[in-house]
Amino acid sequence: MRNVGILIAGGGLAGLSTAWHLNDRPYLLVEKEIRTGGLVRSEVIRGCTFDITGHWLHLRNDHTRAMVSELLGDGLVQVSRKALILSHDRYVNYPFQSNLADLPSDVAALCAVDAVSAALAQASGNLNTINTFKDFALAHFGAGITREFIEPYNAKLWGVGIDEVTSDWCDRFVPVPDVLQIVRGAIQGRGQRTGYNATFLYPREGGIESLPKALTRRLPGDRILTGKTLRAVKPRQHQALVDDEWLRYDVLVSSLPLPVLAGILEDMDEKLKQAARGLRASRLVYAIGAVRGEPLIQGAHWLYLPQDDIPVYRFGVPSNVLSTLAPAGMSSFYAEFTPGFDGDEQEARKQLGRVLGLLGRDVRDLDFLELRRFPYGYVIFDEHRNQGVAELMSFFEQHAIHSIGRFGAWTYNAMEDALLDGRDTAQRITGEADGN
Numbered sequence: 001m002r003n004v005g006i007l008i009a010g011g012g013l014a015g016l017s018t019a020w021h022l023n024d025r026p027y028l029l030v031e032k033e034i035r036t037g038g039l040v041r042s043e044v045i046r047g048c049t050f051d052i053t054g055h056w057l058h059l060r061n062d063h064t065r066a067m068v069s070e071l072l073g074d075g076l077v078q079v080s081r082k083a084l085i086l087s088h089d090r091y092v093n094y095p096f097q098s099n100l101a102d103l104p105s106d107v108a109a110l111c112a113v114d115a116v117s118a119a120l121a122q123a124s125g126n127l128n129t130i131n132t133f134k135d136f137a138l139a140h141f142g143a144g145i146t147r148e149f150i151e152p153y154n155a156k157l158w159g160v161g162i163d164e165v166t167s168d169w170c171d172r173f174v175p176v177p178d179v180l181q182i183v184r185g186a187i188q189g190r191g192q193r194t195g196y197n198a199t200f201l202y203p204r205e206g207g208i209e210s211l212p213k214a215l216t217r218r219l220p221g222d223r224i225l226t227g228k229t230l231r232a233v234k235p236r237q238h239q240a241l242v243d244d245e246w247l248r249y250d251v252l253v254s255s256l257p258l259p260v261l262a263g264i265l266e267d268m269d270e271k272l273k274q275a276a277r278g279l280r281a282s283r284l285v286y287a288i289g290a291v292r293g294e295p296l297i298q299g300a301h302w303l304y305l306p307q308d309d310i311p312v313y314r315f316g317v318p319s320n321v322l323s324t325l326a327p328a329g330m331s332s333f334y335a336e337f338t339p340g341f342d343g344d345e346q347e348a349r350k351q352l353g354r355v356l357g358l359l360g361r362d363v364r365d366l367d368f369l370e371l372r373r374f375p376y377g378y379v380i381f382d383e384h385r386n387q388g389v390a391e392l393m394s395f396f397e398q399h400a401i402h403s404i405g406r407f408g409a410w411t412y413n414a415m416e417d418a419l420l421d422g423r424d425t426a427q428r429i430t431g432e433a434d435g436n
């Protein structure tokens with residue numbers, strides 16, 4: 001049986017970045033799809049370039065900035081986010097909590113008053129402990145903003161109520177203006193740009209997949225095997241079955257979804273298997289397509305739809321970000337459906353017709369539509385998640401397995417995090433090997 005040194009299973013950004021940072025250490029990367037990139041993939045249909053819904057690059061770290069710049073050079077454009085929310089039949093600038101003046105004045109006033117009450121409760125120390133996302137929203141925004149936007153929108157995205165989701169991930173991803181900003185936004189309505197993605201980068205050509213493509217091109221071709229699936233692992237023996245070949249490894253780096261990895265590990269006790277089975281994620285269901293005529297949603301990049309009678313929670317228009325993503329006279333779009341949406345393409349078309357109606361457009365403008373489904377979209381941070389992940393990670397640590405990336409670490413992350421995860425993992429492995 002041949003020893004491959006470090007076996008990297010999964011060729012998304014986390015796996016590719018691990019390989020990149022391992023430099024000349026012996027490794028083999030196996031990816032089950034016919035090309036690398038994982039979730040960072042682009043497809044072209046009728047001249048329109050689509051990613052998996054929206055994939056916009058936010059780089060806050062010097063290391064990833066340098067890495068991406070080395071890979072894509074000046075092939076990136078910087079874009080200022082233009083996002084809207086459809087609420088009370090009006091377009092409200094995103095983030096909702098900073099732009100209350102875009103709402104009918106009575107709704108805006110109620111939301112602002114509730115935000116002030118929440119701030120007063122916080123200042124007087126009169127606050128419940130924050131455990132759930134709902135606690136977080138009520139504490140930071142008050143009942144009005146929570147009821148009008150945060151609760152209905154997020155329930156559609158996760159497919160579960162926000163009182164079932166913990167607040168662990170919120171600090172980074174939910175923009176929290178202070179109460180003065182909320183009140184000012186209710187009076188001035190300047191469309192304030194706050195939040196972690198106020199500007200982003202995007203490849204000038206080729207869609208977001210240009211990034212993993214550039215990364216893959218820099219890696220030695222004989223160490224990156226696509227169309228190869230990790231099927232079984234014997235953790236005690238350090239052996240892995242890749243398609244029909246057993247390989248020996250010193251270290252296994254996996255970015256497979258945690259429950260999938262746990263399912264193919266032999267010799268794992270029932271308690272751990274149960275911990276893995278208890279992990280929940282929402283499915284990813286979305287439609288892509290194009291509409292003829294004037295640009296959609298007033299040239300904005302995406303639109304949030306909190307209304308609970310339509311199963312689409314976000315509607316994005318890539319061609320408003322970069323006009324070259326669609327032929328002239330066309331608007332390309334993605335429509336993200338609630339995870340529970342089981343309809344076929346015809347049903348998706350019908351629902352999209354309703355969305356287009358809300359946007360003042362006719363379904364007859366629709367040029368084409370295709371539906372896409374993936375089993376994993378968003379990890380659900382419920383009350384079991386932290387303990388389940390900790391138990392599994394502790395087992396992996398004892399067996400030289402690093403489970404990393406969005407679904408490997410079972411987390412809510414961005415492309416930059418996946419790149420950093422790869423770097424940190426490579427550093428840990430080489431540090432361990434060097435005795436550091």
Ligand SMILES: Cc1cc2nc3c(=O)[nH]c(=O)nc-3n(C[C@H](O)[C@H](O)[C@H](O)COP(=O)(O)OP(=O)(O)OC[C@H]3O[C@@H](n4cnc5c(N)ncnc54)[C@H](O)[C@@H]3O)c2cc1C
Nearest residue numbers: 010012013014032038039055056229230405406414415418
């Ligand atoms: C809908 C959506 C929108 C997003 N939008 C953004 C955004 O705007 N900006 C941003 O920065 N991030 C965004 N992200 C997050 C980003 O996609 C991830 O952070 C990143 O791509 C995760 O990379 P990864 O390598 O961890 O996982 P993945 O990309 O999932 O890679 C895992 C790889 O493992 C492979 N694999 C699975 N099973 C096996 C097996 N048995 N054997 C071999 N290979 C296997 C898979 O094929 C895949 O290639 C978004 C994510 C989603 C779902």
